[in-house]
Amino acid sequence: MSQRPYNFSAGPAALPEEVLHQAAAEMLDWHGSGMGVMEMSHRGREFMSIAEAAEADLRELLAVPANFRILFMQGGGLAENAIVPMNLSRGEQADFVITGSWSQKSAKEALRYCDAKVIASNAEGGHLTMPDPAGWALRPGARYVHVCTNETIHGVEFQALPDLKALGSDAALVIDCSSHILSRTIDWSKVGLAFAGAQKNIGPAGVTIVIVREDLLGHALAICPSAFDYKTVADNASMYNTPPTYGIYIAGLVFQWVKRQGGVAEMERRAVEKAELLYGYLDGEGAGCYVNRIDPACRSRMNVPFQLRDESRNEAFLAGAKARGLLQLKGHKSVGGMRASIYNAMPLAGVQALVAYLREFANAPL
Amino acid sequence: MSQRPYNFSAGPAALPEEVLHQAAAEMLDWHGSGMGVMEMSHRGREFMSIAEAAEADLRELLAVPANFRILFMQGGGLAENAIVPMNLSRGEQADFVITGSWSQKSAKEALRYCDAKVIASNAEGGHLTMPDPAGWALRPGARYVHVCTNETIHGVEFQALPDLKALGSDAALVIDCSSHILSRTIDWSKVGLAFAGAQKNIGPAGVTIVIVREDLLGHALAICPSAFDYKTVADNASMYNTPPTYGIYIAGLVFQWVKRQGGVAEMERRAVEKAELLYGYLDGEGAGCYVNRIDPACRSRMNVPFQLRDESRNEAFLAGAKARGLLQLKGHKSVGGMRASIYNAMPLAGVQALVAYLREFANAPL
CATH class of the missing domain: 3.40.640.10 (Type I PLP-dependent aspartate aminotransferase-like (Major domain))
Incomplete structure (x- = not known):
């Protein structure tokens, strides 16, 4: 498959x-x-x-x-x-x-x-x-x-x-x-x-x-x-x-x-790993293009809202994501922007694919 | 299949x-x-x-x-x-x-x-x-x-x-x-x-x-x-x-x-056909073994409760039904006996199979 x-x-x-x-x-x-x-x-x-x-x-x-x-x-x-x-x-x-x-x-x-x-x-x-x-x-x-x-x-x-x-x-x-x-x-x-x-x-x-x-x-x-x-x-x-x-x-x-995966302890280990990968990119290498304003000590490991610094590119971002098989990244209507929910069922590979796309989009010529 | x-x-x-x-x-x-x-x-x-x-x-x-x-x-x-x-x-x-x-x-x-x-x-x-x-x-x-x-x-x-x-x-x-x-x-x-x-x-x-x-x-x-x-x-x-x-x-x-089946009118036609077949057997040929006491003018086309006249045979009836692929015929605990629910998804062939088993069971030597 x-x-x-x-x-x-x-x-x-x-x-x-x-x-x-x-x-x-x-x-x-x-x-x-x-x-x-x-x-x-x-x-x-x-x-x-x-x-x-x-x-x-x-x-x-x-x-x-x-x-x-x-x-x-x-x-x-x-x-x-x-x-x-x-x-x-x-x-x-x-x-x-x-x-x-x-x-x-x-x-x-x-x-x-x-x-x-x-x-x-x-x-x-x-x-x-x-x-x-x-x-x-x-x-x-x-x-x-x-x-x-x-x-x-x-x-x-x-x-x-x-x-x-x-x-x-x-x-x-x-x-x-x-x-x-x-x-x-x-x-x-x-x-x-x-x-x-x-x-x-x-x-x-x-x-x-x-x-x-x-x-x-x-x-x-x-x-x-x-x-x-x-x-x-x-x-x-x-x-x-x-x-x-x-x-x-x-x-x-x-x-x-x-x-079978190892219980809640293993889910937590993976959640930390996935969240660190995504927030790490957003705060570091991606900080010129993306922003998450939440206090790092209070950030959710499950729901990661972020904004493009240039919000006029939102539609292009979402279209490119969908073309790469990254679905439902649009943020909630009440806060706008983007949101990646990375629950237990999201594999690390999915977050890696998202970060790869975030990088690709950030580096693309306008 | x-x-x-x-x-x-x-x-x-x-x-x-x-x-x-x-x-x-x-x-x-x-x-x-x-x-x-x-x-x-x-x-x-x-x-x-x-x-x-x-x-x-x-x-x-x-x-x-x-x-x-x-x-x-x-x-x-x-x-x-x-x-x-x-x-x-x-x-x-x-x-x-x-x-x-x-x-x-x-x-x-x-x-x-x-x-x-x-x-x-x-x-x-x-x-x-x-x-x-x-x-x-x-x-x-x-x-x-x-x-x-x-x-x-x-x-x-x-x-x-x-x-x-x-x-x-x-x-x-x-x-x-x-x-x-x-x-x-x-x-x-x-x-x-x-x-x-x-x-x-x-x-x-x-x-x-x-x-x-x-x-x-x-x-x-x-x-x-x-x-x-x-x-x-x-x-x-x-x-x-x-x-x-x-x-x-x-x-x-x-x-x-x-x-696709023809809408509610066709569902009603089938419901009448299935109910007449089942009640017809219970009231007629099967009346020596089974009983449904409800006023015929008020009987449900969907849910057909009935009792064995000899309720000591209930367990044998249900076991025989299950062996013939006729499932979940036990009546509600509050009224006992049997119940056949013959909703839209039940084909006429299912009611025919039930009547065949009712006949077989009624005619079996004790």
Whole structure:
């Protein structure tokens, strides 16, 4: 087979080629069952085994402790922006740290359900650095503190989780880790709830992963839909409503692929390698043509936004990239420019090809 | 290729074999784009064209008028049980007609959001006949009347939609048509909103189709999550949150398949043919061994529950069926017995094979 293009989409995003081959091969008949995965009752033995394996593999990969439940839900991060406060706020205080578009949306949506307050922000200067936890105006009465640990659009990432206990807070830490889940370990001693839309670093859109400490279950507001009450979802092993079965299957194949590669530690090693290669070029040799203004200590390993210094060349840049098999590099409309998302499924060779093109374009006569 | 088994799952359910072959063939590269459908940004030209075609084909197949919006959402029917009252009730009255498990769940969930009242029920006698609309205790102040037009578990189906206007009501009719959408035409002059989980008669779990009259948009309760506010979803062409892209693609392939077969009229002709064959056997030659107690005028063409008169033979029946390539015939746990779901994707040959086995089993020496 000839080389596939490299796909830098921010999400839905590239999947490991092995996973796609396996999914295609099993499309009409999963393991001799006579059924494709999409055709299976979610209550049947076959799909139950798929869902259980996906959960167990994710638990192993992220070393999720036994007192956390793993839920497979629907609606993505934007739905969780409502579902989290409906389940955790009890209508009381919830604190928000603003680090970019996603955390802004979370804080705004939570106002429907609770006393949501922004207690720190990196908005001044344009979301280029991360607010230091030592300066967060944590409220003693807050039920939880929400942070987006990797901002897909703005390209900033927490390199360590805040330790709320050490900061004197009893609030649960809620992390939206949609766009870097499985690219680094998670210190669960600091976390109450983690959620992630699967369509970025796992693959299929339409699956939302929620990992929640058991003591946070059972406090949903009366207006919380049954299908989005974490306790109901947990009590029914994510099968209260019909789950997005095929997406869970694909996520499970991705989890197995990550395990075969060496797990999250190996994903992190590769993420560092890929990010250093790309940022290194942009900051060094490519600095005359390209710019990334984000504080180097806060840069995302997954989502690398950058601008051409001469933005009139944007269309030419994208056309040349596409001609060389480098796809979906256009930046988010809210920030413009370019963005290379280099998730787990992006091989080092893809980033090498991108850097080669960046160099070629920078050196081309105008 | 050897014959695939016939899969009678109530949902997620069998897909047309042509659709699965096409999906497998396009898994790594959709139409020369260099990307699989799962890997495409939902904002990109490629996926936008897939979503637009799916919507246009569904609009054509169901002859949806221009003043109705088609939404692709997430969460299935159980989520819609909350989403509908959050959007349509305005916290006031909503009337419910109970015809089986699904409508019961809808009525119960709506109590969280409005003055929900059961105005008719077929519960007496065990959901075996449909309540005559002439006897419904419609409330003049109701914002909407909810009916489940085909009860997947109990196997009853409305053969015509109630005409609320003719009954003196101004309420919007809400129909949950999850398990028979695309098997018959819909008279939109009688309908305000239709919803359907795709995992029964369309295919992929994780996609919910909502078809809503425009004048019903824009009245959501303040506590309705943005991602589930029909107006927000409509204003963003179902892309407010990342949609379940692969499920929409598969649904689109199914819509194209239905069109190639001759559209909804041909699906209905086949549904009648398949249902008459199966009920004809159960009521006639098979009546000594099998029983279906539902009023013949109210029987579902899609979901055919039946019992063995000697239920001690259930396990033997299911084992023999599986050995003959007749899968997922076990009835829902809440009603027991057997159930054959014979959706659009089930060919006549599958029902013929089932009847042949029913006959063989009935005539076998004990």
